[in-house]
Amino acid sequence: MFWKVDRDSGKEMTVQLAEAAMLLRRGETVAFPTETVYGLGADATNTEAVQRIFKAKGRPSDNPLIVHIADRDQLSDLVNTDSLTSEHRQLMDAFWPGPLTLVLPVQTGGISSLVTAGLATVGVRIPDHPVALELLREAGLPIAAPSANSSGRPSPTLASHVWDDLEGRIGGIIDGGATGVGVESTVIQLVDGQLFILRPGGVTAEQLQAALPAIRIHEPEQEEVQDSEIPRAPGMKYTHYAPKGYMHIVQGDKSEAVMAWIQADIHAAKARGESTGILTFEERAGAYEADLVIACGSLAQPETIAQELYGALRRFDQEGIAYIAAEGCPETGIGLAIMNRLRKAAGHRLVRV
Ligand code: TXA
Ligand code: MG
Numbered sequence: 025m026f027w028k029v030d031r032d033s034g035k036e037m038t039v040q041l042a043e044a045a046m047l048l049r050r051g052e053t054v055a056f057p058t059e060t061v062y063g064l065g066a067d068a069t070n071t072e073a074v075q076r077i078f079k080a081k082g083r084p085s086d087n088p089l090i091v092h093i094a095d096r097d098q099l100s101d102l103v104n105t106d107s108l109t110s111e112h113r114q115l116m117d118a119f120w121p122g123p124l125t126l127v128l129p130v131q132t133g134g135i136s137s138l139v140t141a142g143l144a145t146v147g148v149r150i151p152d153h154p155v156a157l158e159l160l161r162e163a164g165l166p167i168a169a170p171s172a173n174s175s176g177r178p179s180p181t182l183a184s185h186v187w188d189d190l191e192g193r194i195g196g197i198i199d200g201g202a203t204g205v206g207v208e209s210t211v212i213q214l215v216d217g218q219l220f221i222l223r224p225g226g227v228t229a230e231q232l233q234a235a236l237p238a239i240r241i242h243e244p245e246q247e248e249v250q251d252s253e254i255p256r257a258p259g260m261k262y263t264h265y266a267p268k269g270y271m272h273i274v275q276g277d278k279s280e281a282v283m284a285w286i287q288a289d290i291h292a293a294k295a296r297g298e299s300t301g302i303l304t305f306e307e308r309a310g311a312y313e314a315d316l317v318i319a320c321g322s323l324a325q326p327e328t329i330a331q332e333l334y335g336a337l338r339r340f341d342q343e344g345i346a347y348i349a350a351e352g353c354p355e356t357g358i359g360l361a362i363m364n365r366l367r368k369a370a371g372h373r374l375v376r377v
Pocket of ligand 2: 170171
């Protein structure tokens, strides 16, 4: 099934979402838009339904899923609410509905243990998107939903991305247009009164700190592969968000030096006979020469970089680009999530110039 919904069309949307919700209640999978990326939803209480998510995505079964709810009242069905602290509640007040996933102690007997990959905790969020919220309300169920991409590919920010990856493998797709934030939710866990960011995302570390000024916040540690002379490691498999081509990130304090290095690197790749791509920003795209130069948002408005990142990574594949150099952006605000995804996409290969 494929539904195209206009988030402002009221009654028509209700009919379509009622149909989609029925599929979910029957144990089928349905892809739907959220404010971050498209999710592939299934009834979190139904093991067979959850199995269908893992199968459609080719997702390893030890990677737990986020459960989506429409209302905080549903929390007691899946988490042990006795263990919630005032900090948890403050975060919910500040950021729900929105791109923050809280990892909370799971309530036994509530959801399928496939959702949590057998862990004692479950990630939960209330998405801030009218289509997602109405679908969740109509279904009346907690909905497990990872990003609706094939495992390893960039997450989908358009219904067409979902279609390209999963068509024929899922029950339905609700096309609600482009998602807003463009990168996934921030996943956090509170342990012994400290906050751990397990995955940076749409809610920034600065916003979390402002909501909980007295709490110590730990950002995730970064992996790095030094990539100065770049012997390509054949057979080395980097999977997350990765374009099919080879990609590395080039960073440095002086933008002229970074740009000169990238252009020389790309000319050398071209001379070797490779199709070449550059991932950069609106401010700089005009100065580069390659088979495909993508202006991924504007450095002046980092939210636009987040919005366009996954679509840009997919375009390199669509155009069959074999060799890609990417510029980095500052790691403040949403930049932390952007660089987290870009590093994974580049297999943590980083050149400092
Ligand atoms: O924005 C989002 O979060 C999107 C939309 C669809 O809501 N969903 C999403 O799901 O990105 P997924 O499955 O692609 O990523 C879920 C992340 C994974 O990194 C997973 O390991 C982590 O959340 N996660 C889920 N449950 C967890 C738990 N109990 N403990 C630690 N990490 C958990
Ligand atoms: Mg994902």
